Amino acid sequence: MTFETLSSKTLYQGKVFDLHQEQVRMPNGKTARLDIIEHPPSVAMVPLDDEGYIWFIRQYRHAAGVEILELPAGVVESGEAPEACALREIREETGISAAEIQLLGEFYLVPGYSSEYMYVYLVKELQPDPLPGDEDEFITVERISVEAAYQMAEAGEIRDAKSIAALLLAAPYIKLSQK
Amino acid sequence: MTFETLSSKTLYQGKVFDLHQEQVRMPNGKTARLDIIEHPPSVAMVPLDDEGYIWFIRQYRHAAGVEILELPAGVVESGEAPEACALREIREETGISAAEIQLLGEFYLVPGYSSEYMYVYLVKELQPDPLPGDEDEFITVERISVEAAYQMAEAGEIRDAKSIAALLLAAPYIKLSQK
Numbered sequence: 001m002t003f004e005t006l007s008s009k010t011l012y013q014g015k016v017f018d019l020h021q022e023q024v025r026m027p028n029g030k031t032a033r034l035d036i037i038e039h040p041p042s043v044a045m046v047p048l049d050d051e052g053y054i055w056f057i058r059q060y061r062h063a064a065g066v067e068i069l070e071l072p073a074g075v076v077e078s079g080e081a082p083e084a085c086a087l088r089e090i091r092e093e094t095g096i097s098a099a100e101i102q103l104l105g106e107f108y109l110v111p112g113y114s115s116e117y118m119y120v121y122l123v124k125e126l127q128p129d130p131l132p133g134d135e136d137e138f139i140t141v142e143r144i145s146v147e148a149a150y151q152m153a154e155a156g157e158i159r160d161a162k163s164i165a166a167l168l169l170a171a172p173y174i175k176l177s178q179k
Numbered sequence: 180m181t182f183e184t185l186s187s188k189t190l191y192q193g194k195v196f197d198l199h200q201e202q203v204r205m206p207n208g209k210t211a212r213l214d215i216i217e218h219p220p221s222v223a224m225v226p227l228d229d230e231g232y233i234w235f236i237r238q239y240r241h242a243a244g245v246e247i248l249e250l251p252a253g254v255v256e257s258g259e260a261p262e263a264c265a266l267r268e269i270r271e272e273t274g275i276s277a278a279e280i281q282l283l284g285e286f287y288l289v290p291g292y293s294s295e296y297m298y299v300y301l302v303k304e305l306q307p308d309p310l311p312g313d314e315d316e317f318i319t320v321e322r323i324s325v326e327a328a329y330q331m332a333e334a335g336e337i338r339d340a341k342s343i344a345a346l347l348l349a350a351p352y353i354k355l356s357q358k
Contacts, residue, residue: 001239001246001317002239002241002244003239003241011191011198012190012191012198012214014214015212015214016214016291016292017214017292019190019191019198022241024241026315026317027317028314028317030314030315032314032315033194034241034242035191035193035194035195035196036241036242037216037242037292039292060180060181060182061287061290061291062181062182062184062201062203062213062215063213063215063216063287063289063290063291063292063293063294064287064290064294064296065181065294067180068287068290070290104335105334105335105338105343106335106338107337107338107339107340107343108240108242108243108247108338108339108340109288109289109340110242110288110289110293110295110340111240111242111243111247111249111339112195112240112242113195113196113216113218113242114242114289114293115242115243115244116289117243118340135207135209135211136205136209136211138180138205138206138207153347153348154347154348154350154351155284156283156284156285156348158286159284159285159286159287160286160287160290161286161287161288161289161297161340161341161344162340162344164284164286164343164344164347164348165340165341165343165344165347167347168332168333168343168344168346168347169332169333169335169343171333172333
Protein backbone atom coordinates (compact mmCIF):
# COMPACT_ATOMS: atom_id res chain seq x y z
CA MET A 1 0.00 0.00 0.00
CA THR A 2 1.31 3.45 -0.95
CA PHE A 3 -0.01 6.94 -1.65
CA GLU A 4 0.41 8.23 -5.20
CA THR A 5 2.09 11.64 -5.36
CA LEU A 6 0.08 13.88 -7.69
CA SER A 7 2.17 17.02 -7.22
CA SER A 8 4.93 18.28 -4.97
CA LYS A 9 6.27 21.75 -4.27
CA THR A 10 9.09 22.97 -2.08
CA LEU A 11 7.77 25.57 0.38
CA TYR A 12 11.09 26.20 2.14
CA GLN A 13 14.74 25.22 1.78
CA GLY A 14 16.63 25.41 5.06
CA LYS A 15 20.13 24.74 6.32
CA VAL A 16 19.16 21.41 7.92
CA PHE A 17 15.87 20.43 6.27
CA ASP A 18 13.44 21.40 3.52
CA LEU A 19 9.66 21.63 3.74
CA HIS A 20 7.66 20.06 0.90
CA GLN A 21 3.95 20.06 0.33
CA GLU A 22 2.58 17.08 -1.55
CA GLN A 23 -0.82 16.40 -3.03
CA VAL A 24 -1.43 12.63 -2.84
CA ARG A 25 -4.07 10.13 -3.88
CA MET A 26 -4.88 7.64 -1.13
CA PRO A 27 -5.97 3.99 -1.51
CA ASN A 28 -9.63 5.03 -1.11
CA GLY A 29 -9.27 7.32 -4.16
CA LYS A 30 -9.50 10.53 -2.13
CA THR A 31 -6.80 13.18 -2.24
CA ALA A 32 -4.99 14.80 0.67
CA ARG A 33 -2.36 17.47 1.19
CA LEU A 34 0.65 16.45 3.27
CA ASP A 35 3.40 18.68 4.70
CA ILE A 36 6.66 16.77 4.76
CA ILE A 37 10.08 17.60 6.21
CA GLU A 38 12.85 16.36 3.93
CA HIS A 39 15.77 15.68 6.27
CA PRO A 40 19.10 13.88 5.59
CA PRO A 41 19.85 10.58 7.33
CA SER A 42 21.34 10.77 10.81
CA VAL A 43 23.25 8.68 13.32
CA ALA A 44 23.23 8.03 17.06
CA MET A 45 25.93 6.29 19.03
CA VAL A 46 26.05 4.22 22.24
CA PRO A 47 29.66 4.80 23.35
CA LEU A 48 30.65 2.12 25.86
CA ASP A 49 34.03 2.44 27.56
CA ASP A 50 36.19 -0.29 29.08
CA GLU A 51 35.05 0.60 32.60
CA GLY A 52 31.37 -0.07 31.82
CA TYR A 53 30.26 3.53 31.38
CA ILE A 54 28.14 4.93 28.56
CA TRP A 55 29.06 8.43 27.36
CA PHE A 56 26.03 10.70 27.22
CA ILE A 57 25.90 14.39 26.40
CA ARG A 58 23.76 17.11 27.93
CA GLN A 59 22.87 19.98 25.66
CA TYR A 60 20.43 22.84 25.36
CA ARG A 61 17.86 22.26 22.61
CA HIS A 62 16.18 25.45 21.50
CA ALA A 63 13.22 23.65 19.85
CA ALA A 64 12.48 22.07 23.22
CA GLY A 65 13.53 25.07 25.30
CA VAL A 66 15.39 22.90 27.80
CA GLU A 67 18.63 20.99 28.34
CA ILE A 68 18.30 17.30 27.49
CA LEU A 69 20.44 14.27 28.33
CA GLU A 70 21.01 12.41 25.08
CA LEU A 71 23.32 9.98 23.39
CA PRO A 72 25.72 11.59 20.91
CA ALA A 73 24.13 11.98 17.47
CA GLY A 74 24.44 13.94 14.28
CA VAL A 75 23.37 14.46 10.70
CA VAL A 76 25.03 12.63 7.81
CA GLU A 77 26.74 15.07 5.44
CA SER A 78 26.32 14.91 1.68
CA GLY A 79 28.40 12.04 0.29
CA GLU A 80 29.30 10.76 3.76
CA ALA A 81 28.68 7.14 4.81
CA PRO A 82 26.62 6.78 8.01
CA GLU A 83 29.42 4.88 9.77
CA ALA A 84 31.97 7.60 8.91
CA CYS A 85 29.50 10.18 10.21
CA ALA A 86 29.15 8.26 13.49
CA LEU A 87 32.93 8.16 13.98
CA ARG A 88 33.23 11.89 13.17
CA GLU A 89 30.33 13.00 15.35
CA ILE A 90 31.50 11.11 18.40
CA ARG A 91 34.88 12.88 18.15
CA GLU A 92 33.20 16.26 17.75
CA GLU A 93 30.68 15.80 20.54
CA THR A 94 32.59 13.79 23.15
CA GLY A 95 36.24 14.17 22.16
CA ILE A 96 36.79 10.44 21.87
CA SER A 97 37.37 8.13 18.95
CA ALA A 98 36.29 4.51 18.75
CA ALA A 99 38.31 1.60 17.38
CA GLU A 100 35.25 -0.68 17.25
CA ILE A 101 31.89 0.17 15.72
CA GLN A 102 28.82 -2.02 15.18
CA LEU A 103 25.47 -1.20 13.58
CA LEU A 104 22.66 -1.99 16.05
CA GLY A 105 19.60 -0.93 14.09
CA GLU A 106 17.86 1.77 12.11
CA PHE A 107 14.61 3.68 12.55
CA TYR A 108 12.48 6.61 11.52
CA LEU A 109 12.11 9.29 14.19
CA VAL A 110 8.82 10.93 13.19
CA PRO A 111 7.55 9.04 10.13
CA GLY A 112 4.31 11.03 10.23
CA TYR A 113 6.04 14.14 8.89
CA SER A 114 9.81 13.72 8.46
CA SER A 115 11.92 11.56 6.18
CA GLU A 116 14.73 11.48 8.77
CA TYR A 117 16.12 7.94 9.10
CA MET A 118 18.64 7.20 11.83
CA TYR A 119 21.40 4.58 12.03
CA VAL A 120 22.34 3.48 15.56
CA TYR A 121 25.82 2.23 16.43
CA LEU A 122 27.51 0.66 19.42
CA VAL A 123 31.02 2.12 19.62
CA LYS A 124 33.75 0.70 21.86
CA GLU A 125 37.51 0.81 22.48
CA LEU A 126 37.34 4.53 23.15
CA GLN A 127 40.31 6.85 23.42
CA PRO A 128 40.77 10.63 23.67
CA ASP A 129 40.89 12.13 20.17
CA PRO A 130 38.91 15.36 19.92
CA LEU A 131 37.70 17.15 16.79
CA PRO A 132 36.47 20.77 16.94
CA GLY A 133 32.72 20.76 17.66
CA ASP A 134 30.00 22.68 15.83
CA GLU A 135 29.90 26.38 16.65
CA ASP A 136 26.25 26.30 17.69
CA GLU A 137 26.48 23.28 20.02
CA PHE A 138 27.15 23.68 23.75
CA ILE A 139 27.71 20.24 25.12
CA THR A 140 28.64 18.68 28.45
CA VAL A 141 29.77 15.04 28.49
CA GLU A 142 28.33 12.79 31.23
CA ARG A 143 29.65 9.28 31.80
CA ILE A 144 26.91 7.08 33.27
CA SER A 145 27.32 3.46 34.31
CA VAL A 146 25.45 0.88 32.22
CA GLU A 147 23.30 -0.09 35.18
CA ALA A 148 22.38 3.52 36.02
CA ALA A 149 21.70 4.36 32.36
CA TYR A 150 19.15 1.56 31.94
CA GLN A 151 17.57 2.38 35.30
CA MET A 152 17.23 6.03 34.26
CA ALA A 153 15.78 5.05 30.89
CA GLU A 154 13.22 2.63 32.36
CA ALA A 155 12.27 5.21 35.02
CA GLY A 156 11.46 7.77 32.32
CA GLU A 157 14.35 10.06 33.29
CA ILE A 158 15.83 10.25 29.78
CA ARG A 159 13.51 12.47 27.76
CA ASP A 160 14.81 11.74 24.28
CA ALA A 161 13.25 9.05 22.09
CA LYS A 162 16.35 8.13 20.04
CA SER A 163 18.46 7.69 23.19
CA ILE A 164 15.93 5.37 24.84
CA ALA A 165 15.44 3.41 21.62
CA ALA A 166 19.21 3.12 21.12
CA LEU A 167 19.62 1.72 24.64
CA LEU A 168 17.08 -1.01 23.89
CA LEU A 169 18.89 -1.88 20.64
CA ALA A 170 22.19 -2.05 22.55
CA ALA A 171 20.84 -4.08 25.46
CA PRO A 172 21.70 -7.59 24.20
CA TYR A 173 25.31 -6.57 23.48
CA ILE A 174 25.90 -4.39 26.52
CA LYS A 175 24.42 -6.84 29.02
CA LEU A 176 26.49 -9.60 27.45
CA SER A 177 29.68 -7.58 27.68
CA GLN A 178 29.07 -6.59 31.31
CA LYS A 179 28.44 -10.09 32.64
CA MET B 180 22.11 27.36 29.74
CA THR B 181 19.66 28.68 27.14
CA PHE B 182 19.69 30.57 23.85
CA GLU B 183 18.14 34.04 23.87
CA THR B 184 15.53 34.52 21.15
CA LEU B 185 16.21 37.80 19.36
CA SER B 186 13.44 37.52 16.77
CA SER B 187 10.98 34.92 15.52
CA LYS B 188 8.88 34.73 12.41
CA THR B 189 6.37 32.18 11.20
CA LEU B 190 7.37 30.92 7.76
CA TYR B 191 4.48 28.48 7.35
CA GLN B 192 1.31 27.47 9.17
CA GLY B 193 0.22 23.94 8.37
CA LYS B 194 -2.56 21.58 9.37
CA VAL B 195 -0.32 19.56 11.72
CA PHE B 196 2.67 21.82 12.42
CA ASP B 197 4.03 25.33 11.85
CA LEU B 198 7.52 26.30 10.74
CA HIS B 199 9.22 29.13 12.64
CA GLN B 200 12.53 30.78 11.97
CA GLU B 201 14.29 32.19 15.03
CA GLN B 202 17.31 34.39 15.37
CA VAL B 203 19.04 33.46 18.65
CA ARG B 204 22.01 34.61 20.70
CA MET B 205 24.10 31.70 21.97
CA PRO B 206 26.12 31.49 25.22
CA ASN B 207 29.30 32.46 23.34
CA GLY B 208 27.63 35.71 22.25
CA LYS B 209 27.33 34.69 18.60
CA THR B 210 24.00 34.65 16.80
CA ALA B 211 22.49 31.82 14.79
CA ARG B 212 19.38 31.20 12.70
CA LEU B 213 17.33 28.14 13.68
CA ASP B 214 14.43 26.56 11.77
CA ILE B 215 11.97 25.07 14.23
CA ILE B 216 8.88 22.91 13.77
CA GLU B 217 6.18 23.89 16.25
CA HIS B 218 4.18 20.70 16.78
CA PRO B 219 1.47 19.90 19.38
CA PRO B 220 2.15 17.27 22.06
CA SER B 221 1.46 13.66 21.11
CA VAL B 222 0.85 10.26 22.67
CA ALA B 223 1.90 6.65 22.06
CA MET B 224 0.36 3.61 23.65
CA VAL B 225 1.57 0.12 24.57
CA PRO B 226 -1.72 -1.85 24.50
CA LEU B 227 -1.29 -5.11 26.40
CA ASP B 228 -4.17 -7.60 26.31
CA ASP B 229 -5.01 -10.30 28.83
CA GLU B 230 -3.45 -13.01 26.65
CA GLY B 231 -0.01 -11.35 26.72
CA TYR B 232 -0.15 -9.74 23.28
CA ILE B 233 0.80 -6.16 22.39
CA TRP B 234 -1.37 -4.48 19.76
CA PHE B 235 0.74 -2.90 17.03
CA ILE B 236 -0.42 -1.21 13.86
CA ARG B 237 1.09 -1.33 10.40
CA GLN B 238 0.56 1.73 8.26
CA TYR B 239 1.91 3.44 5.17
CA ARG B 240 3.87 6.60 6.02
CA HIS B 241 4.24 8.90 3.05
CA ALA B 242 7.15 10.88 4.58
CA ALA B 243 9.06 7.59 4.82
CA GLY B 244 7.68 6.10 1.62
CA VAL B 245 7.14 2.70 3.24
CA GLU B 246 4.82 0.78 5.54
CA ILE B 247 6.03 0.76 9.15
CA LEU B 248 5.14 -1.39 12.15
CA GLU B 249 4.43 0.99 15.04
CA LEU B 250 2.63 1.26 18.32
CA PRO B 251 -0.65 3.24 18.13
CA ALA B 252 -0.04 6.98 18.51
CA GLY B 253 -1.60 10.31 17.78
CA VAL B 254 -1.55 14.06 18.18
CA VAL B 255 -3.17 15.79 21.15
CA GLU B 256 -6.03 18.06 20.02
CA SER B 257 -6.41 21.62 21.25
CA GLY B 258 -7.80 21.58 24.81
CA GLU B 259 -7.48 17.80 25.09
CA ALA B 260 -5.61 16.13 27.96
CA PRO B 261 -2.86 13.71 26.83
CA GLU B 262 -4.52 10.79 28.65
CA ALA B 263 -7.88 11.49 26.96
CA CYS B 264 -6.07 11.64 23.63
CA ALA B 265 -4.45 8.26 24.31
CA LEU B 266 -7.83 6.65 25.05
CA ARG B 267 -9.39 8.23 21.95
CA GLU B 268 -6.55 7.34 19.60
CA ILE B 269 -6.41 3.73 20.63
CA ARG B 270 -10.13 3.37 19.83
CA GLU B 271 -9.65 5.08 16.46
CA GLU B 272 -6.56 3.13 15.46
CA THR B 273 -7.16 -0.35 16.91
CA GLY B 274 -10.89 -0.40 17.68
CA ILE B 275 -10.34 -1.21 21.35
CA SER B 276 -10.85 0.75 24.52
CA ALA B 277 -8.82 0.37 27.69
CA ALA B 278 -10.11 0.32 31.27
CA GLU B 279 -6.63 0.81 32.73
CA ILE B 280 -4.11 3.43 31.67
CA GLN B 281 -0.72 4.30 33.18
CA LEU B 282 1.80 6.97 32.19
CA LEU B 283 5.18 5.31 31.53
CA GLY B 284 7.28 8.29 30.50
CA GLU B 285 7.65 11.30 28.24
CA PHE B 286 10.20 12.32 25.62
CA TYR B 287 11.08 14.63 22.77
CA LEU B 288 11.21 12.93 19.38
CA VAL B 289 13.58 15.23 17.46
CA PRO B 290 14.64 17.98 19.89
CA GLY B 291 17.08 19.32 17.31
CA TYR B 292 14.25 20.79 15.24
CA SER B 293 10.78 19.97 16.58
CA SER B 294 8.95 20.93 19.77
CA GLU B 295 6.94 17.68 19.65
CA TYR B 296 6.78 16.11 23.12
CA MET B 297 5.26 12.65 23.50
CA TYR B 298 3.52 10.99 26.46
CA VAL B 299 3.75 7.20 26.55
CA TYR B 300 1.08 5.05 28.20
CA LEU B 301 0.64 1.41 29.08
CA VAL B 302 -3.02 0.54 28.44
CA LYS B 303 -4.64 -2.66 29.66
CA GLU B 304 -8.03 -4.35 30.20
CA LEU B 305 -8.82 -3.99 26.52
CA GLN B 306 -12.21 -4.58 24.94
CA PRO B 307 -13.69 -4.02 21.46
CA ASP B 308 -15.02 -0.46 21.23
CA PRO B 309 -14.22 1.16 17.87
CA LEU B 310 -14.32 4.84 16.94
CA PRO B 311 -14.21 5.92 13.29
CA GLY B 312 -10.56 6.39 12.25
CA ASP B 313 -9.01 9.35 10.43
CA GLU B 314 -9.85 9.51 6.73
CA ASP B 315 -6.19 9.63 5.69
CA GLU B 316 -5.01 6.67 7.79
CA PHE B 317 -4.92 3.13 6.38
CA ILE B 318 -4.12 0.85 9.25
CA THR B 319 -3.79 -2.88 9.86
CA VAL B 320 -3.74 -4.13 13.44
CA GLU B 321 -1.13 -6.77 14.34
CA ARG B 322 -1.17 -8.54 17.70
CA ILE B 323 2.34 -9.63 18.65
CA SER B 324 3.29 -11.60 21.76
CA VAL B 325 5.30 -9.74 24.39
CA GLU B 326 8.25 -12.07 23.87
CA ALA B 327 8.22 -11.69 20.08
CA ALA B 328 7.78 -7.90 20.31
CA TYR B 329 10.90 -7.43 22.46
CA GLN B 330 12.85 -9.88 20.32
CA MET B 331 11.88 -7.92 17.20
CA ALA B 332 12.76 -4.60 18.84
CA GLU B 333 16.18 -5.80 20.05
CA ALA B 334 16.88 -7.33 16.63
CA GLY B 335 16.28 -3.98 14.93
CA GLU B 336 13.14 -5.19 13.15
CA ILE B 337 10.93 -2.33 14.40
CA ARG B 338 11.98 0.76 12.47
CA ASP B 339 10.22 3.40 14.54
CA ALA B 340 11.98 5.24 17.37
CA LYS B 341 8.92 5.96 19.53
CA SER B 342 7.79 2.33 19.42
CA ILE B 343 11.20 0.99 20.48
CA ALA B 344 11.52 3.64 23.20
CA ALA B 345 7.99 2.90 24.46
CA LEU B 346 8.80 -0.81 24.73
CA LEU B 347 11.82 -0.03 26.92
CA LEU B 348 9.67 2.22 29.15
CA ALA B 349 7.07 -0.56 29.44
CA ALA B 350 9.57 -3.34 30.09
CA PRO B 351 9.54 -3.29 33.92
CA TYR B 352 5.71 -3.45 33.99
CA ILE B 353 5.21 -5.90 31.16
CA LYS B 354 7.85 -8.38 32.28
CA LEU B 355 6.39 -8.24 35.78
CA SER B 356 2.87 -8.91 34.56
CA GLN B 357 3.93 -11.82 32.35
CA LYS B 358 5.83 -13.74 34.99
